[in-house]
Amino acid sequence: MRDIKTSIQDFGWPRIIIFIFLIVLFILAPIVGVRLDASISDVLNRFGQYAILVLALVPMIQSGCGLNFGLALGIVAGLLGSTLSLQFEWRGFMGFFGAIALSLPFSIIFGYIYGKLLNKVKGEEMTIGMYVGLSFVMIMCIMWLVLPYSNPQMVWGFAGKGLRTTISTEGYWFKILNNFLAVKIGQFFVFPTGLLLFVAICCYLVWLFMRSRTGTAMTAVGSNPDFARASGVNADKMRTISVIMSTFLGAVGIIVYEQSFGFIQLYTAPNPMVFPAIAAILIGGASVNKASMVNVVIGTFLFQGLLTMTPSVINSILQTDMSEVIRMIVSNGIILYALTRKAKVTK
Amino acid sequence: MGQTGPLLSLKNISKDFYGNVVLQNVGFDLHEGEILGLVGENGAGKTTLMSILFGMPVIAETGGFTGTIELNGQEMHFASPFDALDAGLGMVHQEFSLIPGFTTTENIVLNRESMKPSILNDAFGDRMSTLDRPEMKTRAVGAIKKLGVKLDPDMLVSEMPVGHKQFTEIAREISRKNTKILILDEPTAVLTESEALILLDSLKKLAREGVGIIFISHRLREVAQIADQIVVLRDGVAVKNVPAAGVTIKDIASWMVGRSISGEAGPREESRALEEEIFSVEHLWVDMPGESVRDVGFSVNKGEIFGIGGLAGQGKLGIPNGIMGLYPAGGTVHLEGKEISLNNPAAALKAGMSFVSEDRRGVGLLLDESLEWNIAFTAIQIHGQYLKPVLGGLFTQRDSKAMEGLCKEYIQLLDIKCTGTKQKAKELSGGNQQKICLAKAFAMKPNVLFVSEPTRGIDVGAKKLVIDTLKKYNREYGTTIIMISSELEELRSICDRIAIIDEGKIAGILPPSADVAEFGILMAGATDSPSKTKRQSAAEEAPRA
Numbered sequence: 014m015r016d017i018k019t020s021i022q023d024f025g026w027p028r029i030i031i032f033i034f035l036i037v038l039f040i041l042a043p044i045v046g047v048r049l050d051a052s053i054s055d056v057l058n059r060f061g062q063y064a065i066l067v068l069a070l071v072p073m074i075q076s077g078c079g080l081n082f083g084l085a086l087g088i089v090a091g092l093l094g095s096t097l098s099l100q101f102e103w104r105g106f107m108g109f110f111g112a113i114a115l116s117l118p119f120s121i122i123f124g125y126i127y128g129k130l131l132n133k134v135k136g137e138e139m140t141i142g143m144y145v146g147l148s149f150v151m152i153m154c155i156m157w158l159v160l161p162y163s164n165p166q167m168v169w170g171f172a173g174k175g176l177r178t179t180i181s182t183e184g185y186w187f188k189i190l191n192n193f194l195a196v197k198i199g200q201f202f203v204f205p206t207g208l209l210l211f212v213a214i215c216c217y218l219v220w221l222f223m224r225s226r227t228g229t230a231m232t233a234v235g236s237n238p239d240f241a242r243a244s245g246v247n248a249d250k251m252r253t254i255s256v257i258m259s260t261f262l263g264a265v266g267i268i269v270y271e272q273s274f275g276f277i278q279l280y281t282a283p284n285p286m287v288f289p290a291i292a293a294i295l296i297g298g299a300s301v302n303k304a305s306m307v308n309v310v311i312g313t314f315l316f317q318g319l320l321t322m323t324p325s326v327i328n329s330i331l332q333t334d335m336s337e338v339i340r341m342i343v344s345n346g347i348i349l350y351a352l353t354r355k356a357k358v359t360k
Numbered sequence: 361m362g363q364t365g366p367l368l369s370l371k372n373i374s375k376d377f378y379g380n381v382v383l384q385n386v387g388f389d390l391h392e393g394e395i396l397g398l399v400g401e402n403g404a405g406k407t408t409l410m411s412i413l414f415g416m417p418v419i420a421e422t423g424g425f426t427g428t429i430e431l432n433g434q435e436m437h438f439a440s441p442f443d444a445l446d447a448g449l450g451m452v453h454q455e456f457s458l459i460p461g462f463t464t465t466e467n468i469v470l471n472r473e474s475m476k477p478s479i480l481n482d483a484f485g486d487r488m489s490t491l492d493r494p495e496m497k498t499r500a501v502g503a504i505k506k507l508g509v510k511l512d513p514d515m516l517v518s519e520m521p522v523g524h525k526q527f528t529e530i531a532r533e534i535s536r537k538n539t540k541i542l543i544l545d546e547p548t549a550v551l552t553e554s555e556a557l558i559l560l561d562s563l564k565k566l567a568r569e570g571v572g573i574i575f576i577s578h579r580l581r582e583v584a585q586i587a588d589q590i591v592v593l594r595d596g597v598a599v600k601n602v603p604a605a606g607v608t609i610k611d612i613a614s615w616m617v618g619r620s621i622s623g624e625a626g627p628r629e630e631s632r633a634l635e636e637e638i639f640s641v642e643h644l645w646v647d648m649p650g651e652s653v654r655d656v657g658f659s660v661n662k663g664e665i666f667g668i669g670g671l672a673g674q675g676k677l678g679i680p681n682g683i684m685g686l687y688p689a690g691g692t693v694h695l696e697g698k699e700i701s702l703n704n705p706a707a708a709l710k711a712g713m714s715f716v717s718e719d720r721r722g723v724g725l726l727l728d729e730s731l732e733w734n735i736a737f738t739a740i741q742i743h744g745q746y747l748k749p750v751l752g753g754l755f756t757q758r759d760s761k762a763m764e765g766l767c768k769e770y771i772q773l774l775d776i777k778c779t780g781t782k783q784k785a786k787e788l789s790g791g792n793q794q795k796i797c798l799a800k801a802f803a804m805k806p807n808v809l810f811v812s813e814p815t816r817g818i819d820v821g822a823k824k825l826v827i828d829t830l831k832k833y834n835r836e837y838g839t840t841i842i843m844i845s846s847e848l849e850e851l852r853s854i855c856d857r858i859a860i861i862d863e864g865k866i867a868g869i870l871p872p873s874a875d876v877a878e879f880g881i882l883m884a885g886a887t888d889s890p891s892k893t894k895r896q897s898a899a900e901e902a903p904r905a
């Protein structure tokens with residue numbers, strides 16, 4: 014009896030309520046004429062698309078830097094990697110992994126500078142991070158225009174230079190993970206084996222890292238920096254490492270997203286990717302200074318599940334097409350809710 | 361007390377933390393002007409009982425409690441500490457609750473600042489009043505005077521020595537006009553004996569003015585000295601509730617543990633011949649706020665227990681903190697002939713030194729992590745222990761099994777009261793947290809161990825255990841121990857030599873067999889009489905050469 018009670022408490026009421034709501038939507042779907050198999054396929058797909066961006070938040074939360082509102086930096090690193098990969102006309106797995114490899118040096122440079130900066134503004138990481146992200150995206154808006162890319166698929170046709178706002182990955186590495194070992198059942202259901210496998214491997218690697226000596230030190234820095242320092246740990250270095258990791262995972266996350274979505278979106282597109290990731294991990298039960306793989310998986314699933322199911326079910330009920338509007342309302346509603354319930358820190 | 365009823369009465373208070381029962385049908389009365397001494401072993405439930413009484417949020421968060429609290433015969437339900445404050449209760453917590461960036465004055469009158477109405481009041485209400493700083497200061501100074509101590513009303517809390525912090529906190533509670541009941545949870549733990557005496561005097565004065573006081577302490581002598589009534593908690597049950605008259609310290613101690621014990625520390629050691637020097641310090645200075653060290657030099661022999669004493673604020677705490685790299689320091693330190701680089705905690709730990717900090721919640725513990733983590737962490741980081749190779753030695757992972765084993769070993773060795781190795785450090789009682797800090801240092805298997813205030817907040821039984829454990833490590837493993845303590849008696853019971861620090865320098869080194877008066881003279885400055893405190897003497901007389 015007590016065990017049930019405590020496990021419910023551990024799981025948390027908000028998550029249970031959202032979970033029940035999601036199940037209700039799944040039950041309602043066939044009744045109002047939405048195909049269940051297509052919906053489930055859709056949810057799995059979106060889960061895989063976003064999961065690594067959510068995972069990218071874990072290292073910085075653990076090291077006490079809080080929620081990475083500057084995740085856009087990682088996304089930009091990923092954009093640089095993927096555009097370069099296209100520029101070199103790398104295709105298939107070579108193109109996909111090449112994009113990740115090319116984004117690594119950018120992630121390290123951006124993450125290192127961003128981390129140094131955050132070490133100077135302890136306690137204000139989240140606000141500063143958001144401004145750093147926003148202003149960096151603005152600078153990149155200029156860079157995308159002036160960088161000497163030349164692949165005709167990518168640059169504006171009439172001018173012959175300057176990158177387009179959206180670039181298709183079709184013909185390079187479109188759905189390279191999604192289609193890998195994918196299982197197709199019937200006309201509407203596809204199980205994106207490769208995508209989910211890749212997400213699982215990333216989660217496993219981060220989990221392994223968190224259990225290593227450095228990962229343990231990182232967690233301790235987040236828990237009590239003075240304790241960590243007294244134990245011979247260089248707290249600032251650990252924080253910088255966590256920022257670099259978060260930035261690189263953000264880069265990987267956006268590349269995974271692009272291969273599934275089909276487009277590389279440049280200019281201001283990184284900005285609206287950040288808040289949903291943060292909302293997802295909070296919904297998943299993470300706090301500002303503690304997050305686990307379970308939080309990532311549950312949070313992404315609940316958030317993307319709601320985002321997929323609510324518009325299609327409501328659309329069918331009302332017989333209109335307002336899916337974008339409803340999606341915006343649901344998404345921002347959850348973000349707002351998640352941000353109000355962040356944080357419970359022991360001092 | 362006679363005709364009027366009790367001021368406060370607790371009835372049938374019970375409380376469990378997720379099934380772990382920590383209080384069982386506890387009840388007692390407190391009358392006007394009475395001082396009630398509440399004693400019990402570490403983890404007996406004293407702090408929990410006071411948290412219930414004061415409406416602390418942890419209680420509601422962990423499932424509430426059963427039983428009733430009556431104030432002047434009326435049943436009370438405190439939803440938060442603010443309700444308790446309004447009802448006339450004041451509490452000094454076991455752990456500090458001051459705001460570091462504020463001054464003494466600001467902390468004392470916090471939330472009850474004197475306001476000067478300004479023009480903006482009419483438009484915007486009370487919020488726009490400006491602070492009446494001179495008036496605030498007068499009130500703070502009044503409260504400080506009532507306590508009978510010397511505190512600088514303009515000093516920042518973050519720069520104060522611990523003793524001053526404690527007095528600031530007490531001044532805050534007594535400066536409230538309507539305080540009828542004052543709860544003090546181990547207020548003297550961080551004070552030196554002379555400071556504690558000042559506090560006890562002012563408590564007696566308050567009681568004479570009609571305030572009811574609940575006084576928790578592990579220093580049984582103090583309890584016997586000032587309490588009118590003594591309540592003993594043992595494993596969450598009130599086993600005794602007796603008038604203090606005629607009760608001896610020994611009685612209290614045996615009620616606490618449920619068997620008769622010797623109480624005081626064992627016989628003094630006879631002097632040992634220890635020759636080989638292992639550790640030396642020359643011209644050490646440390647910039648630690650409130651405890652700065654100016655110029656200290658001493659050397660310690662292999663296998664020795666070296667004591668460092670002195671009044672609060674004179675710099676005794678700065679010595680280990682500086683050597684271990686926690687505060688900026690300079691000078692030369694040698695361990696086994698090798699020079700240790702300062703300002704580098706990792707180097708100090710790697711060289712084979714280890715430190716139990718006096719600030720257990722600040723630097724001693726990872727409150728939000730498990731006991732396993734707390735004990736094994738330093739050994740993982742410095743020695744690479746409790747890790748296991750994975751993927752054919754490609755890299756290493758935490759070895760949970762080994763960490764659990766280590767933790768279990770120390771739980772048993774130090775008799776730590778907890779529900780398991782996975783329990784979070786913040787859920788332990790204060791004394792048991794202290795034992796975790798010791799376990800962390802022992803797990804490093806150091807050659808030289810610094811322990812700072814190792815028995816602060818520990819009950820009599822556990823105190824003996826800690827002292828015996830230190831002794832055991834010293835005798836069996838040859839660990840050299842440097843022990844810093846405010847309790848002279850404790851130092852004298854275990855140390856081979858004792859250095860007294862005064863104004864950031866060593867005033868003298870004495871054998872433990874030296875007369876108490878000799879120590880007193882060193883502590884108070886050589887030309888001063890031992891009964892005076894340092895601060896008074898510094899103000900009255902020119903510093904000695």
Ligand SMILES: Nc1ncnc2c1ncn2[C@@H]1O[C@H](COP(=O)(O)OP(=O)(O)OP(=O)(O)O)[C@@H](O)[C@H]1O
Nearest residue numbers: 377382402403404405406407408787788789790791
């Ligand atoms: N938040 C909590 N969650 C779970 N258990 C708790 C919590 N707080 C206290 N306990 C447990 O309650 C028991 C009583 O603790 P309490 O702090 O009241 O002891 P205490 O008498 O004040 O001891 P000490 O003298 O060491 O301060 C302990 O066994 C402790 O582990």
Ligand SMILES: [Mg+2]
Nearest residue numbers: 407454789790
């Ligand atoms: Mg306590």
